[in-house]
Amino acid sequence: MGNHPVLFGTLLVLIFLFFTLENKRSGKKIAPSALGIMVNSQNAQIIDIRAKKKFETGYIQGSRNIPFTQLKDHLEEIRAIDVPVVIVCDMGIQAGAAVQLIGKPNVFRLDGGIGGWQAAGMPLVGGKKGKTVTGKAKAR
Numbered sequence: 001m002g003n004h005p006v007l008f009g010t011l012l013v014l015i016f017l018f019f020t021l022e023n024k025r026s027g028k029k030i031a032p033s034a035l036g037i038m039v040n041s042q043n044a045q046i047i048d049i050r051a052k053k054k055f056e057t058g059y060i061q062g063s064r065n066i067p068f069t070q071l072k073d074h075l076e077e078i079r080a081i082d083v084p085v086v087i088v089c090d091m092g093i094q095a096g097a098a099v100q101l102i103g104k105p106n107v108f109r110l111d112g113g114i115g116g117w118q119a120a121g122m123p124l125v126g127g128k129k130g131k132t133v134t135g136k137a138k139a140r
Contacts, residue, residue: 027099029111030086032120035060038108044084049098050114058124060088060117068094071101079104089113 030038038044039062046063048055055065066074068089078085079102087095087102088110095109110117118124 027087027096027107027109029092030108031111032117032122035086035110035117035122038084038086042084044086045081046086046088047078048088048114049094050089054090058114058126060114060122061125063088068098071098075102078102078107084108086110088117091115 035044035046039046046060048059048063048065049068049071050065051067051069052065055063055067059065066078071078084106085102085104086108087098089095089098090113092109092111092113092115095113099107099109112119114124
């Protein structure tokens with residue numbers, strides 16, 4: 001560090017740029033605590049892209065399940081939604097790819113995914129009774 005301050009400074013700038021660009025590329029994030037506010041104030045739609053079996057073990061109330069493998073079949077339908085859309089996956093990584101695939105400015109990803117949601121102390125609707133693919137999940 002002391003012998004090569006210019007190289008070290010360049011390395012720090014490159015690391016910063018990498019994380020900044022990677023964050024932008026994976027879509028805008030919304031915190032679990034802000035999701036409820038967005039749903040209530042802007043009628044945001046929640047799309048859970050986890051596999052059907054994972055979705056059925058527990059999901060965010062009001063969410064709709066479109067597995068990531070079937071997302072391409074629903075792109076036009078999702079792009080036609082005028083209100084904000086929040087994409088949910090296990091940890092937030094796959095949702096970033098989905099946001100990029102949809103390519104619309106009012107599409108967000110849930111920061112931390114279902115894991116982040118649960119870590120924030122937010123509830124999931126219990127398993128085996130949710131609708132998948134074409135309808136909204138039933139709230140209990």
